[in-house]
Amino acid sequence: MAFIASSLARxxxxxxxxxxxKAAELKAAGRDVIxxxxxxxxxxxxxxxxxxxxxxxxxxxxxxxxxxxxxxxKKAVCAKFKRENGLDYTPDQVHVASGGKQVIYNAMMATxxxxxxxxxxxxxxxSYPDIVLLAGGTPVIIETTLESGFKVKPEQLEAAIxxxxxxxxxxxxxxxxxxxxxxxxxxxxTDVLVKHPHVWVLTDDMYEHIVYDGFDFVTPAxxxxxLYPRTLTVNGVSKAYSMTGWRIxxxxxxxxxxxxxxxxxxxxxxxxxxxxxxAAVEAxxxxxxxxxxxxxxxxxxxDLVVSMLNQATGLTCPRPEGAFYVYPSCAGVIGKKAPxxxxxxxxxxxxxxxxxxxxVAVVPGVAFGLSPYFRISYATSEEALRxxxxxxxxxxxxxx
Numbered sequence: 001m002a003f004i005a006s007s008l009a010r011x012x013x014x015x016x017x018x019x020x021x022k023a024a025e026l027k028a029a030g031r032d033v034i035x036x037x038x039x040x041x042x043x044x045x046x047x048x049x050x051x052x053x054x055x056x057x058x059x060x061x062x063x064x065x066x067x068x069x070x071x072x073x074k075k076a077v078c079a080k081f082k083r084e085n086g087l088d089y090t091p092d093q094v095h096v097a098s099g100g101k102q103v104i105y106n107a108m109m110a111t112x113x114x115x116x117x118x119x120x121x122x123x124x125x126x127s128y129p130d131i132v133l134l135a136g137g138t139p140v141i142i143e144t145t146l147e148s149g150f151k152v153k154p155e156q157l158e159a160a161i162x163x164x165x166x167x168x169x170x171x172x173x174x175x176x177x178x179x180x181x182x183x184x185x186x187x188x189x190t191d192v193l194v195k196h197p198h199v200w201v202l203t204d205d206m207y208e209h210i211v212y213d214g215f216d217f218v219t220p221a222x223x224x225x226x227l228y229p230r231t232l233t234v235n236g237v238s239k240a241y242s243m244t245g246w247r248i249x250x251x252x253x254x255x256x257x258x259x260x261x262x263x264x265x266x267x268x269x270x271x272x273x274x275x276x277x278x279a280a281v282e283a284x285x286x287x288x289x290x291x292x293x294x295x296x297x298x299x300x301x302x303d304l305v306v307s308m309l310n311q312a313t314g315l316t317c318p319r320p321e322g323a324f325y326v327y328p329s330c331a332g333v334i335g336k337k338a339p340x341x342x343x344x345x346x347x348x349x350x351x352x353x354x355x356x357x358x359x360v361a362v363v364p365g366v367a368f369g370l371s372p373y374f375r376i377s378y379a380t381s382e383e384a385l386r387x388x389x390x391x392x393x394x395x396x397x398x399x400x
Contacts, residue, residue: 011130015367019351023361033359034388036376039175041242041324043294045279049241052282056275065274067266068258069096069250073277076284077250080235084208085219087233089252095261096280098272100206100236100249101127102265107202107232107251108135108167110260116166121152122369123327125175125204129369137166141369146318146329150179154188161192167200168193170220173207176368176375177327178302178320180211183218190224201231206249209240209291211322212299229254239323240291241283246276298324301378301385308389309376312396324379327365331372336399344399347372357398358391 023035056062069077074091081087097103104127112118112135120128121142129139142160144150157168170189173180181189193199203220211217221231236249252258271277302319305326309317314332330350337343338357344350351364351374365373378385 007134007136010133015126015363019361019363022355026355026359026361031359033355033361034380034384034391035361036378036380036385036388037361037363039239039325039377039379040244041239041294041379042381043242043297045242045246046283046287046290048286049243049279049283052286053246053275053279056278061274061278063274065271065277067271068262069094069272070274070277070281072281073248073250073284076281077252080284081233081252085222085233087219087221087228087252092255093258094250094252095258095265096248096250096272096277097261097265098247098249098269099238100204100234101131102269103234103236103249103251103261104128104202104204105131105135106261106264106268107257108132108137109264110257111166111200112137115164117162117164119157119160119165119168120369121169121171123150123174123176123365123373124169124369125171126367128169138164140165143370146316149318150174150177150327151181151185152189154192157189157192161196161199163198165196165199167202169202169204171204171206172217172219173211173320173322174325175207175323176325176363176365177318178323178325180215180217180321180323183216183223186218186220186223190220190227193220194224194226197230199230201227203231203233205233205235206239207323208235210295210298210324212295212302213321215321217322232257237280237283242294243276243279243283246273246279248272248276248280250280298378301380301382302326304382305376305378305385305389308386308393312389312393314396314399315392324377326376326378327368327373328376329373330365333396333399334372339398339400347374350374354392354395358395360388360391360395 019037026033074094118132221228232253234251237243317328347364354360363375365371
């Protein structure tokens with residue numbers, strides 16, 4: 001009898017974390033490595049939010065809370081959804097967990113039975129399929145294209161839906177591509193979903209506030225109010241508020257679903273950190289004026305990276321609408337030979353080549369379900385990005 005659960009054979013470790021760890025190990029060994037794998041803002045958590053966390057400690061706000069969030073944080077989440085998205089929720093419709101990943105995990109564990117299908121557009125955040133698999137469901141992948149802006153088309157969605165479909169995942173702006181759905185992009189998709197009342201929508205809006213060029217963010221329940229009862233709207237404080245380590249994600253949806261998710265959490269991790277929750281209340285209720293200037297800084301970095309990568313031989317880099325990632329095609333280098341004689345046969349080979357030859361750590365597209373591409377996070381300094389892109393240009397030029 002095997003000791004390790006067979007369910008673990010269905011999943012793999014996070015490749016984005018693996019790339020970040022590999023870069024750190026090489027740096028520790030003395031290599032000059034620029035890591036572009038981590039999806040983490042390099043800006044500090046704002047001072048007022050840090051102060052709220054410190055105050056919580058000083059006030060001894062360090063005890064257990066309700067399993068899925070304090071009343072104060074649930075109230076702040078409701079206010080956020082009303083203020084920014086025009087969506088009305090009550091506290092009993094809100095779930096708080098230790099990050100957006102746990103929110104999604106709880107939702108899948110609470111709803112999926114063997115044979116249930118979950119539609120996931122590719123490229124996707126690396127954890128989506130594995131969470132579905134771990135919960136006993138079946139991921140159904142829809143491949144998008146660079147030509148479509150990495151956005152799923154309504155006819156693709158319609159063709160993928162079966163009687164076994166339980167969920168559709170939508171992520172805008174996207175990790176890994178930065179692609180974001182306009183209202184006109186979303187409406188045909190929501191029109192399809194309206195016709196299939198057994199299908200629920202999980203929308204991952206974690207990068208909502210990191211958008212560029214006047215982009216108007218919308219979320220599915222806004223676009224099609226009839227989907228409101230069967231939509232789980234997921235968000236968190238990690239990206240917009242530079243609070244990745246504080247580990248607070250949240251969602252709002254149907255009360256029965258939220259109750260089931262709370263049940264899962266009560267028997268797994270119990271409540272998120274009380275101090276982090278207090279800080280998240282300040283994040284959502286406090287000043288928001290720092291968000292736009294930070295997004296503008298990300299935009300400047302985006303423009304630098306897109307320009308330099310498009311000057312690299314064999315690469316094609318689209319200009320994303322949001323998040324802090326680019327997802328360039330490396331199709332033009334596949335089949336070429338590196339100076340050491342190795343042939344670049346995949347995006348994985350290309351990522352390995354960049355790391356070994358030039359000390360640039362990127363994540364290959366295979367991790368996100370669509371090749372031959374790779375992901376770069378530009379949530380780092382302009383100096384580091386300029387040097388990294390120069391190295392990538394040099395690496396591409398050296399291929400024969």
